[in-house]
Amino acid sequence: MASDSPGDTSLLLASADVPPVHEDNAAGRSPFLLTSDHYGRAIPRILGDLGLPPGELTRHIAWDPGIAGVADALSKHLDAHLIAQRYSRLVIDCNRPPGAPGSIPVISEAIVIPGNEGLARDAAQARRRQIFDPYHRRIAEVIRRRLRDSVPTVLVSLHSFTPVYAGIARPWHIGALYHRDTKLPPLLLKLLREETDLVVGDNEPYAVSDETDYTIPVHGEARGLMNSGIEIRQDLIAGPAGRRQWADRLARIFGEIEATLRAQRLV
Numbered sequence: 001m002a003s004d005s006p007g008d009t010s011l012l013l014a015s016a017d018v019p020p021v022h023e024d025n026a027a028g029r030s031p032f033l034l035t036s037d038h039y040g041r042a043i044p045r046i047l048g049d050l051g052l053p054p055g056e057l058t059r060h061i062a063w064d065p066g067i068a069g070v071a072d073a074l075s076k077h078l079d080a081h082l083i084a085q086r087y088s089r090l091v092i093d094c095n096r097p098p099g100a101p102g103s104i105p106v107i108s109e110a111i112v113i114p115g116n117e118g119l120a121r122d123a124a125q126a127r128r129r130q131i132f133d134p135y136h137r138r139i140a141e142v143i144r145r146r147l148r149d150s151v152p153t154v155l156v157s158l159h160s161f162t163p164v165y166a167g168i169a170r171p172w173h174i175g176a177l178y179h180r181d182t183k184l185p186p187l188l189l190k191l192l193r194e195e196t197d198l199v200v201g202d203n204e205p206y207a208v209s210d211e212t213d214y215t216i217p218v219h220g221e222a223r224g225l226m227n228s229g230i231e232i233r234q235d236l237i238a239g240p241a242g243r244r245q246w247a248d249r250l251a252r253i254f255g256e257i258e259a260t261l262r263a264q265r266l267v
């Protein structure tokens, strides 16, 4: 905590910068609580362009392209609370434990991030205090309030993945990502596999771990909530039509999941 640390006095976000937390449908009645760690690609003005050419700041190393539109529409369709984070993961990755490799990446997929090289401890702390902490504090507050009010809460963390990584094409259209929850992921995988046009990743293209993830371990697993990550391939949600189709499809699938969980008295 160390609220007297010099990091507190570092000016990172100014009045012209957007707040890190974006929320939609806070009064939503769905048991699903949606999060989006890589929703935006904003950069605090004081950091300029992090020393990168414009092309790098719009591709997947900076954020999860396409997921914002899917998250917004899914939140509306499900009447679910969405909590999302507007700053680029190149500033600080809100799904990495602070201090872990990649939290403030010096290199991302062979691209050096000059603005992150040799970063002073205070500057790193300021990014954590002003971007990472408010986002996770808000998720924690909302979950605490829901639990206190006995509102069923199932955490769904929304992401998108690049179709080609390190020169290898990825076959999956969508993946379910999980670690300790044994209830939601199997149900989600079963329903996704019933969509016969989809190639479904089971902990692909990534698996969740305590070392590489933050939102699911800290907000889902540590509180014993049912949870899963979802990764959608970015080329499928590059345009508004694709984002709409995927939001519609996921709304239908999560509607079925909710009905099943209610029948089992799990929500």
Ligand SMILES: [Zn+2]
Pocket (backbone or CB within 6 Å): 037, 038, 063, 064, 158, 159, 160
């Ligand atoms: Zn992501």
